[in-house]
Amino acid sequence: MNFKLEIWRQFESGQDGAFETFEVSGIDPEASFLEMLDQLNERLSHEKRRTVAFDSDCREGICGSCSLVIDGNPHGPRQVTSCQTYMRDFIDGATIKVEPYRSTTLPVIRDLVTDRSALDRVIEAGGYISTTTGPQPDPNAMLVAPDVQEEVMDAAICIGCGACVAACPNGAAMLFTGAKVTHLNLLPQGQPERESRAISMVNQMDEEGFGGCTNYGECARVCPQEISLDVIGMLNREYRKATVKKKPKAPPKMLTQ
């Protein structure tokens, strides 16, 4: 297969960038999108030109490293990660536009590589159960019904790729944060910190500059793990319940936007 690629090139964070056009030919339809980019880079090396920078690691849809925007869609056309997007998903001869995530909270580092550390900081604010290594209670002392476990798992499988933020017109991280709050707040172990967790994670989202949710639903549309909008409902409910007891100083963006 042959393609024309328009790839975003940007030398450094904060600098201007521009699209550069490349032609690739003889691509196997079974090659993944990233393998196609590997081939391009191999060729650029031969031509002694600067290769295209992009993130990837597991290449099987679980680590959340890959983060392209293909033809305007975070990850690509099929609601799977960029690394699981195959060239057979494209029409032979097509022109394909490849960009980095565009969001002020996830700034470009180079070419297609972005800085997603804001998401780590949201977890740091309370996306955990405060326990340390040591003797723990018998796990069967806290029974969890299988349907609750399923609901928890549906949220816990978030890979933290940030596509939800990139897709949201408001640049919100509600799906990401909602997934973590749903995972932990539904479990018996998560109860003691249920309220403080919701409040601190929401505050951190605000501090990082993530926008609020106005129900576009783009996040769930692009999520490669098919995390449902329900987690945002859960986040809103948890936050409201928590703040009934403890009034926040200023309402967060998720409520004001």
Add this chain to the structure above:
Amino acid sequence: MKLHAKIPDGPIEHKWRTWLDAHKLVGPRNRAGKNVIVIGTGLAGGAAAATLGAHGFKVKSFCFQDSPRRAHSIAAQGGINATKDFANEGDSTRRLFADTIKGGDFRSREANVWRLAELSENIIDQAVAQGVPFNREYGGQLATRSFGGVLVQRTFYSRGQTGQQLLLGAYQALEHQVAAGNVSVHSRHEMLDIVIVDGEARGVIVRDLVTGEIERHAAEAVVLASGGYTNVYYLSTNAMGSNVTATWRAHRHGALMANPCFTQIHPTCIPQSGEYQSKLTLMSESLRNDGRIWVPRKSGDDRRPADIPEPERLYFLEERYPAFGNLAPRDIASRAAKVVCDEGLGVGGTGRGVYLDFRDAIEQHGREVIQDRYQNLFEMYERITGENPYETPMMIYPAPHYAMGGLWVDYELQTTIPGLFAIGEANFSDHGANRLGASALMQALADGYFIAPHTVTNHMAAKRGEVSTSDSAFDAAQDDVESHIAALVDVGGSRSAQEFHREMGNVMLDKCGMARNAEGLNEALCKVREIKDEFWRDLRVDPGVEELNQSLEYANRVSDFLEMGELLCHDALRREESCGGHFREEYETEDGEALRDDENFAKVTAWQYQGEKGDPIPHDEQLDFEEVKLATRSYK
């Protein structure tokens, strides 16, 4: 050099307790003054850094990904073993211990394996307390299933994403300690050298992968949790970035590398489909619980699998190993697949594939049950191959997967360099010549949560002087690192590191993969050296070292793989026996099984680096088997 494993005296059941009762402590008020460096944020490194941080030490944690949550452990699918015996089958520490020793083909250290089995229960408790959502039974209790090489159901799992959930547990514990101010995480940082002062590991040199800046970090102990080296084969189930750099640089400084030829080729992976391919995808071994593995009895039979009648199918594992059938251990299942494909019975475009068929399981249990068990794996398979495994059997073939070998460590997980520890897949560990399924997660977490925090504390309890990063040892290490980087850029050739990596991987897989012989290994040694020479003549790296430069990162890793590849061949040559994943064609029984030589090789081979031109020197650690009788493995 005499290798001291430092195994405590006393009965095997009490060794770890004995060690714990005697080890030196650091008082809570003195901990904040002690720095520890942990390289890697996978299960081993994440768990160790979080635990040491919670104890109050100052921990610096490093990973090359953009977030600690993306470490390769995230990709583990099937599950984690523990002797909880919730299924009431009479499982016990002794049974898990014996299974692991036997599964490893009697090439691991009894005392370490016992401790691993003993700690397995704590891991499950710890993970559940962190909110890891393991699968549950109807009553709400934890569910378990069985894995290859054992006869009990001791594997805990979270759908097909066990590694992800366990890693997120460790990552969240790590972030908790970041919030508490005990741990600082340095993502997109790669360790390029270790710094030794007065014979002890006292720091590291790392490169900030975004700015290219070379940084110095000093500490009282350095823990390497940098994962395995299976990407020496180029195509493997490991993540693209998995590499040997951290451990190899330690090896160059004198840390011995043990049993490098013990590598695992996993039986159930999606076969390779083209030259361009960058990695192979594993299909969890748990599929072998319900899938039956077969090939047509007749070579060149190109009927659709569904049209091939029962008598014309060769269920080669069931026929050859009736007791374990499709659940035979990995090394055995992989080799059996290779043998039938070598005989020309393989299926698929390349003839390198066998069927994994769910037809009978679907008939017996119904589609819904099978869907419940494997839905995400089936979806993944369909996503990659475009075929629906509910209707047509999967096609699988073995692929390089795991490194049993690694840095030699004693009972305290300390390498031959004092103050330098190696945990998780980075050490040569507990799996001998073959690892059983669902045991790597267990080992990485036992090392990280429950062993290293104590042994590292024990090391730090001794008085030692301050070391500043302006010490001359740091100058020298930084010079080395900078000149290596400059050398890579200066080659100024025209081929990317990936090309050399691919070339080398093909040689390694062909000559030092599932079957090996002396002639092939010698040939591989020559070829790898040739590729290395060519690499240093014609490599192309993007210019610009003080910036994000992925081609430089990759070339740097490949330069170490090229050296590691040679060591693998040396080790495979010296081990003149077949055991576990190391199958030497000269040493097989009449019916084609591995022929061990316990008299000469019931030992660990740990290699000492002798410079780029010199041949490495082997040192032996004799293995004694007192608890499990040395016996030929039989899964028949």
